[in-house]
Amino acid sequence: MIVYLLCLLLFCVGLYCILRKRNIIKIIVGVIIAEYAVNLLFILVAYRRGGRAPLHSPDAVIENMVDALPQALVLTSIVISLASTALLIAIAMRIYQKYRTFDITKIRELRG
Amino acid sequence: MSREHEQGMSVIVKTITRLTVGLILLYGIYILVHGHISPGGGFPGGIIIALSFIHLMLAYGKDAALKKLPRYVTSFLEGFGALMFLAIALLGFSGGYFFLNFISKGEPFKLFSAGTILLSNLAISLKVGAGLFAIFVALILFRFDDEGEEE
Amino acid sequence: MLELYILLIFMIIAAVVAVEVKDLLSSVIAVGAVGLGLCITFLVLKAPDVAITQLVVEILALIILIRATLKKDLPFSTTGRWFLNTLITLVFVAAFLSVAVYALRDLPPFGEPLMRVAKTYLKEGLSETGAANLVGSVILDYRAYDTLGEATVLFTAVIGVLTLVRKVGRKKEAAVAREESDE
Numbered sequence A: 001m002i003v004y005l006l007c008l009l010l011f012c013v014g015l016y017c018i019l020r021k022r023n024i025i026k027i028i029v030g031v032i033i034a035e036y037a038v039n040l041l042f043i044l045v046a047y048r049r050g051g052r053a054p055l056h057s058p059d060a061v062i063e064n065m066v067d068a069l070p071q072a073l074v075l076t077s078i079v080i081s082l083a084s085t086a087l088l089i090a091i092a093m094r095i096y097q098k099y100r101t102f103d104i105t106k107i108r109e110l111r112g
Numbered sequence B: 001m002s003r004e005h006e007q008g009m010s011v012i013v014k015t016i017t018r019l020t021v022g023l024i025l026l027y028g029i030y031i032l033v034h035g036h037i038s039p040g041g042g043f044p045g046g047i048i049i050a051l052s053f054i055h056l057m058l059a060y061g062k063d064a065a066l067k068k069l070p071r072y073v074t075s076f077l078e079g080f081g082a083l084m085f086l087a088i089a090l091l092g093f094s095g096g097y098f099f100l101n102f103i104s105k106g107e108p109f110k111l112f113s114a115g116t117i118l119l120s121n122l123a124i125s126l127k128v129g130a131g132l133f134a135i136f137v138a139l140i141l142f143r144f145d146d147e148g149e150e151e
Numbered sequence C: 001m002l003e004l005y006i007l008l009i010f011m012i013i014a015a016v017v018a019v020e021v022k023d024l025l026s027s028v029i030a031v032g033a034v035g036l037g038l039c040i041t042f043l044v045l046k047a048p049d050v051a052i053t054q055l056v057v058e059i060l061a062l063i064i065l066i067r068a069t070l071k072k073d074l075p076f077s078t079t080g081r082w083f084l085n086t087l088i089t090l091v092f093v094a095a096f097l098s099v100a101v102y103a104l105r106d107l108p109p110f111g112e113p114l115m116r117v118a119k120t121y122l123k124e125g126l127s128e129t130g131a132a133n134l135v136g137s138v139i140l141d142y143r144a145y146d147t148l149g150e151a152t153v154l155f156t157a158v159i160g161v162l163t164l165v166r167k168v169g170r171k172k173e174a175a176v177a178r179e180e181s182d183e
Helices: A002-020 A024-046 A069-099 B011-033 B042-060 B062-068 B071-094 B116-140 C002-020 C024-044 C048-069 C082-104 C118-129 C134-142 C144-165 C173-182
Strands: none
Touching (some): A002 A024, A002 C082, A069 B042, A069 B116, A069 C048, B011 B042, B062 B116, B071 C144, B116 C048, B116 C134, C002 C024, C134 C144
């Protein structure tokens, strides 16, 4: 239970960064940390006490493997998160090229 | 010889790169084709193969890497991987339903086993590797106007 | 499970450093520390496939992030309603945390997962698909439709990046000639 709480704390660090910081690179850093925390939560839910990795061996019969389904979901999600991070960075570089700043409060069109 | 040393990093980095880049590529291929009997598979294999070309690019400059893997080859491999994966899925209809594992399973723990999983791993790795290399090249070669000529 | 706690606390400390440090390059490198700690955590939790993928993805993401922050150590302003903004953010995060803790009670306790579907996969996986790596058999055989959707998302992201980075507007003749001679 404490492990889940620590994982949520990691997510909250990322959430605080997204909400509070004004630099676009810092916001991307917050998004990355939040993604890590979500991936970690899936793998934590899949863990089984005293379990083994989900691999069959030709010599021995392996009992009590950990859950393979969340691992498969997280494997695809990691690659997608890399692509979405690259997309965010491309948008940030375009914004820098146009407005000469990473500070979102200095960009006039975004001000409500 | 002098022309060769203008781009990229120093001689030490280039020598080490020449020694290691083939090993990295070979390790990526190993991870890729043994995806169904050991940890690994199409996703990490494809990214390691892309990383070997990125290693070449960081050490030797963009021209050396783009000569080995031009942009049209990258876009062709990206589309080919996607179509190959879709074709494997559609060929499953020959036996009944989408994504049917229609090739014989073979003997477990051998390299040529597990039916379509090996082919799907190949398709996925082509797609992931080519796509991430394209993203990397696009982002690295993007120039801010005030930076001028770099690389 | 002592090593799990140590790794999680290390990751939280590195994340706080990444959020609070002023220099952008240091911040990006601290994110790399979080990712590598996450990779070791996956190994401890018996997920070797995910650990390999996380390691290589982390290296690639770090290279791209460093490229984005290079030569641009811009100071950013923290003036204005500093106290009010921080207070509102902290209240929101605290509200989220309390609701999440309340929702956490419905999860199975740590170490005893519900394996209603996975039981079938683990038992029948080797005989039905012939693959010894059960994660691979789930990705590319049982749930391959999911992977097809993932490939579509990746393709869309690649097209998005290439569209954003392209040169806007009509090219001049000289620029076109120079680019052709470059390639």
